[in-house]
Amino acid sequence: MVFMGAQDDLILRVSNLTIEISNQKIIDNLSFGIRRGDTLAIVGPNGAGKTTLFRALLNLVPYSGKVEWNGKVKIGYVPQVLSVRDIPISVKEFLALKNESESDIDNVLASVGLDSSAIKGKSMSVLSGGQLRRVLIAWSIVDKPDVLLFDEPTSGVDLDSEEAIYGMLRTLTARNKITLLLISHDLHIVREYSDYALALNKCMVFFGESREVMNPATQKLIYGEPICKEYGEAYA
Amino acid sequence: MLDATIIYSLIVGAAVGLAAGYLGSIMVLEKMALVGDALSHVALPGLALGVLYNFNPLVGGFLFLFISAVLIWHLGRVTHLSFEALVGAAFTLALAIGILLFGDNLDALETALFGDIGQVGLISAVAAVIVSIAVIVLTRLIYQGIVLGLISEELAVSRGINVARVNLLYLLLVSVTVAIGIQITGTLLVGFLVVTPAAAARTVSSNLSRYLTLSAVFGAISAISGIILSSALNILPGPLVVISGVVIFAAVLITRWRMKRTGLG
Numbered sequence: 001m002v003f004m005g006a007q008d009d010l011i012l013r014v015s016n017l018t019i020e021i022s023n024q025k026i027i028d029n030l031s032f033g034i035r036r037g038d039t040l041a042i043v044g045p046n047g048a049g050k051t052t053l054f055r056a057l058l059n060l061v062p063y064s065g066k067v068e069w070n071g072k073v074k075i076g077y078v079p080q081v082l083s084v085r086d087i088p089i090s091v092k093e094f095l096a097l098k099n100e101s102e103s104d105i106d107n108v109l110a111s112v113g114l115d116s117s118a119i120k121g122k123s124m125s126v127l128s129g130g131q132l133r134r135v136l137i138a139w140s141i142v143d144k145p146d147v148l149l150f151d152e153p154t155s156g157v158d159l160d161s162e163e164a165i166y167g168m169l170r171t172l173t174a175r176n177k178i179t180l181l182l183i184s185h186d187l188h189i190v191r192e193y194s195d196y197a198l199a200l201n202k203c204m205v206f207f208g209e210s211r212e213v214m215n216p217a218t219q220k221l222i223y224g225e226p227i228c229k230e231y232g233e234a235y236a
Numbered sequence: 237m238l239d240a241t242i243i244y245s246l247i248v249g250a251a252v253g254l255a256a257g258y259l260g261s262i263m264v265l266e267k268m269a270l271v272g273d274a275l276s277h278v279a280l281p282g283l284a285l286g287v288l289y290n291f292n293p294l295v296g297g298f299l300f301l302f303i304s305a306v307l308i309w310h311l312g313r314v315t316h317l318s319f320e321a322l323v324g325a326a327f328t329l330a331l332a333i334g335i336l337l338f339g340d341n342l343d344a345l346e347t348a349l350f351g352d353i354g355q356v357g358l359i360s361a362v363a364a365v366i367v368s369i370a371v372i373v374l375t376r377l378i379y380q381g382i383v384l385g386l387i388s389e390e391l392a393v394s395r396g397i398n399v400a401r402v403n404l405l406y407l408l409l410v411s412v413t414v415a416i417g418i419q420i421t422g423t424l425l426v427g428f429l430v431v432t433p434a435a436a437a438r439t440v441s442s443n444l445s446r447y448l449t450l451s452a453v454f455g456a457i458s459a460i461s462g463i464i465l466s467s468a469l470n471i472l473p474g475p476l477v478v479i480s481g482v483v484i485f486a487a488v489l490i491t492r493w494r495m496k497r498t499g500l501g
Binding site: 060082 | 386
C-alpha cells in the first residue's frame with residue numbers, strides 16, 4: 001500500500017480497516033492516508049462500500065482496524081440523501097442549524113455564488129437543483145470544518161452545473177485549507193478535481209494520484225465484474 | 237359574567253393548545269401524526285384506575301402515558317419495529333383495558349373519553365400553565381436536534397446528537413401535554429390538538445419559525461373557541477374543540493387557495 005508524502009503530513013490514516021454488516025464484509029483490510037488540504041475522491045460501483053467507508057470515518061458503524069485523525073479535527077459531513085425539501089425551513093434557518101452568525105451566513109452564501117439577501121429567506125423546498133447543491137456546499141463549510149466528507153456533491157444536477165460546482169468546491173477548499181473527501185461516480189470529475197483517488201470494488205482497491213488511478217484499465221477492473229481470485233488486492 | 241370554572245378551563249385550554257400545537261409540529265414533520273393521536277388513547281386505563289381508587293385520574297393517565305412511551309421507545313430500539321406498529325398495538329390494548337376497568341360507570345367513561353370542563357379547578361389551571369411553559373422550553377431545546385435528525389439521522393449522529401435520547405424526551409413531552417389536555421378534550425380527542433393545528437400551519441409556512449408559531453397559535457385558538465362554545469351550548473368540550481380546529485384548518489386551506497388563485501400566494 002502507498003501513503004502519499006511524508007507520514008507527518010497525514011491528517012487521516014486508515015489502517016487495515018474491515019467493516020462487516022450482517023456478516024457480510026463490505027470493506028476488507030483497507031489502508032490509505034490523506035494529507036491536510038488534499039482532495040481524495042472515492043470511486044467504485046454501487047455496493048462497493050463508499051458510503052460505508054464514510055460512516056466508518058465518522059464512527060457511525062462498527063469496524064476493525066484503525067481510523068486515526070491527526071489531532072483535533074473538525075469534520076463536516078454532507079450525506080447523499082438529505083430530506084430538506086419535506087421541511088418548511090428557510091435557507092437561513094437551515095444554515096443556522098450549524099452556525100447562527102448572520103455575517104457568516106451572508107459570507108458563505110456569497111462564496112458559493114448566491115445572492116444572500118435574495119435567497120436566505122426562501123424555503124428550501126422551492127430551490128432549483130443547482131441552488132440546492134450550492135446551499136448544501138455553503139452549509140458544509142459554514143461552521144469552518146478542517147475536513148469535509150461529501151457524498152456525491154452534484155447528484156441531481158445537470159452536467160453544465162456540475163463542473164461549476166466542482167470548480168467552486170476546489171476554490172473553497174483551497175482557500176480555507178479544507179481536506180476534502182468526496183464520493184463521485186463521474187470519472188472525468190475525479191481526474192480533474194481531485195488529487196488522489198481511492199477506487200473500491202468488492203475485491204480490489206486502487207489508491208494513488210487521480211490521473212494515474214483513473215486510467216481505462218483500472219476503470220475496467222473496478223467497474224467490471226469482481227475477479228477476486230485472480231487479482232486479490234491490488235494497489236496502484 | 238364568566239364563572240371561575242370557565243376561566244380556569246380557558247387557561248388550561250390556551251396553555252395545552254399552545255404546547256400541543258408546538259409539539260405537534262414535530263409529529264407532522266415526522267409523518268407521525270397518527271402516532272401522536274393514537275398515543276393519547278393509552279391514558280384510558282390510568283384514568284379508570286384513578287376513578288376506581290379515588291386518586292386524581294390525570295395522574296393515572298399521565299403515568300400510563302409515561303410508562304407506555306418509555307416501553308414503546310425501548311421496544312422500538314430493541315425490535316426495530318416502527319413507532320406506528322407499536323403505538324397501534326398499545327393504544328387498542330389500552331382502550332380495551334380502560335373500557336373494562338370503567339365497567340358500568342358510563343358517566344366517568346364519557347368524561348374520560350370526551351372531557352369535562354366542569355371539573356377544572358385552580359390547581360389544574362396553574363399546573364397546565366407551568367407544564368406547558370416547561371414543555372415549550374424543553375421542546376425548543378431539542379428542536380434543532382430533531383430537525384437535523386429529520387434531515388438526516390446519520391448527520392445528526394455525526395454531530396454528536398443522541399437521536400434515541402432526543403426521541404425519548406420528545407415522547408415524554410407528548411405524554412405530559414396529552415395528560416394535561418385530557419381534562420378539556422378527553423383521551424379520545426386530545427390527539428387532535430397535536431395533529432390538526434400543525435397540519436394547518438404546515439400548509440401556510442415556508443420557514444420553521446412561522447410554522448412553530450402558527451401551529452401553537454392555532455392549537456390555542458382551537459381549544460379556547462371549543463371551550464367557549466361548550467360553555468355557551470352546554471355540550472361536551474372535546475367535540476367542539478375538534479370542530480373549532482377543523483374550521484380553522486378549512487379556513488387556512490381556503491385562504492391559501494384564494495391567495496394562489498389571485499396570485500398573492
